[in-house]
Amino acid sequence: MLKSNYIKYAFTLAIICLAASGLLSVVFNLTQPKILYQKMLEEESSLKDVLPEAANFEPVKEGQETAYYRAADKDGKVIGYAFKASKKGYSSDIATMVGVDTEGVITHIKVLSQNETPGLGTKIVEVIQKETFWDIVVKRVKPGQPPAPWFQKQFDGKKAVALSGSIDVITGATVSSRAVIDSIQDKAKQIMEKVKYGQ
Amino acid sequence: MKKLWFEFIKGVWRENPIFFIVLGLCPALAVSISVNNALGMGLAVTFVLGCSNAIISMVRNFIPDKIRIPCFIVVIATFVSIVEMVLKAYAPALDRSLGIFVPLIVVNCIILGRAEAFASKNPFLPSVFDGLGMGAGFTLALLLISFIRETLGSGKLAGYSISHQFEPVLVLSLAPGALLVLGLLIGGIRWIKSLRS
Numbered sequence: 497m498l499k500s501n502y503i504k505y506a507f508t509l510a511i512i513c514l515a516a517s518g519l520l521s522v523v524f525n526l527t528q529p530k531i532l533y534q535k536m537l538e539e540e541s542s543l544k545d546v547l548p549e550a551a552n553f554e555p556v557k558e559g560q561e562t563a564y565y566r567a568a569d570k571d572g573k574v575i576g577y578a579f580k581a582s583k584k585g586y587s588s589d590i591a592t593m594v595g596v597d598t599e600g601v602i603t604h605i606k607v608l609s610q611n612e613t614p615g616l617g618t619k620i621v622e623v624i625q626k627e628t629f630w631d632i633v634v635k636r637v638k639p640g641q642p643p644a645p646w647f648q649k650q651f652d653g654k655k656a657v658a659l660s661g662s663i664d665v666i667t668g669a670t671v672s673s674r675a676v677i678d679s680i681q682d683k684a685k686q687i688m689e690k691v692k693y694g695q
Numbered sequence: 696m697k698k699l700w701f702e703f704i705k706g707v708w709r710e711n712p713i714f715f716i717v718l719g720l721c722p723a724l725a726v727s728i729s730v731n732n733a734l735g736m737g738l739a740v741t742f743v744l745g746c747s748n749a750i751i752s753m754v755r756n757f758i759p760d761k762i763r764i765p766c767f768i769v770v771i772a773t774f775v776s777i778v779e780m781v782l783k784a785y786a787p788a789l790d791r792s793l794g795i796f797v798p799l800i801v802v803n804c805i806i807l808g809r810a811e812a813f814a815s816k817n818p819f820l821p822s823v824f825d826g827l828g829m830g831a832g833f834t835l836a837l838l839l840i841s842f843i844r845e846t847l848g849s850g851k852l853a854g855y856s857i858s859h860q861f862e863p864v865l866v867l868s869l870a871p872g873a874l875l876v877l878g879l880l881i882g883g884i885r886w887i888k889s890l891r892s
Contacts, residue, residue: 505762512754512766516773523777530784538787611794614728614868615849629855639855 543567543578546595546604550575564687567595576603579687583679585610585672586617594680596656600688604644605651605680610672617672620647647673656684699824706828712805713836713877714884719805722796723837724873730853733841734834735789739782739797741830743774744806748814748826755815767810768801775800805829836880843876844868 543553543565550567557563564579576598582591588611595603607621623642631637650663659681665673712718719740726736750770758766779797782790790797800806809829814822845851848868850861866872 501759505759508757508759509762509765509769512758512769516769520773520776523780527780527784531780534784534787609791615863615865625855627855628859629852629857632855 542593542606542608543595545606546578546593547576548604553578563690574598577687577691579683580608581679581683583675583682585612585675586669587612590620590672590675590679592676592680594651594656594684596684596688600656600684602651602654602656602680605648605676607645607648607676612669612672617669619666619669620672620676621645622647647676651680656680657688699820702821702824703828703831706825706830706832707835708832710829711832711836711884712829713833713840714881716805716808717881718808719803719833720877722799722803723833723840724870724877726793726796727837727841727844727873727876728848728868729792729845729851730838730841731789732792733837735782735786735793736796737830737834737837739778739793740800740803740805740833741827742778743771743800743803744809744826744830744833745823746774746826747771747806748809748822749819751810751814752817752819752822758815763811763815764807767807767815771806771810772801805833840873840876840880843880844872848872 540553543550547553547567549569551570552568552572553565554568555562555565564577566574567576567578569575576596578593578595580591580593582589584590588609590610590612591608593606593608595605597603610618610621612618612620623645625639625642627637627639632639647666651659654662659677663673663677665677706712710716713720713723722736722740726732747767747770751767754766775798778800779790782793782797809826813825817825842852844867846857847864848866850856850858850863864872867876
């Protein structure tokens, strides 16, 4: 009697698991193309954000990984490079997309992902919107295009390989700010070296 | 019909999962930084609760008592995976800000608690309404906590600042602030309830 019970238990659980995995594989197949598309879209829009003048981005591979992107204008002339930099901040890895021109001067940067302390470290992505909540709800003001985060705006026009001292670090978020600055500077040195030797 | 409404409304007020049963606090504390996050998390939990309660009440007579917990977990995990994939595909921004807390719905005590305490003992329709009601109660509680924490803690509402003159009370958007707000809310709400009865 005991033995037959065990078989029954295993059988019941197996059926439930089978039904669950069947349902999951259907949903997976439905959503997977959409998820990949979203990822691609995100990458593309961040490249466009950091190098708005470029018309075409060509990934430069190093093995399987994309080391950096070569950005060209409409006529195919190389006008700059874009690369991802990341470093551990205070409580998370901060990943940044960086656009530089051929001289190594930063066009724009964009923090792609971070999970820093709310109210302190998250100031690296803080946007100061002119319209307040009341303006939108009570006065019916249409919210304008949000401005670029003020911390990241400081990087525009700076030399990527020599950032130290030229960026104001955020009060109360020294570690997060420094992580962004250092990661960009270190990665820029590597990338510019590679670009110079035409790799 | 009246009975079904009763099953729904008890989760919102009389047996609110956050304020009266006090279950599933970990995600509630972590996610209640902003109203947007709270709403997203609340809806995800409501969907999982409704679906898992529905399935479990349908199969409750086939599941042997001894293996009911693994069976419940499989059902719950399936719906959580579905929510996760759908969020990644259609709301990637929300998925990023909720982060690890979407997959962690699997171990949210409210869901397993309702499966064990209600859905495994009751027929289909009451179980669905119980799940949706508990989900609605969870969502409302999260919205209340996050409203207080976002307005006072970061001076914003739904991502827009309320006034440029207000200097926010930073501690409320950090972890200790979550505990403070929740503790005061539970105390306050129970006090109101004791006054009424």
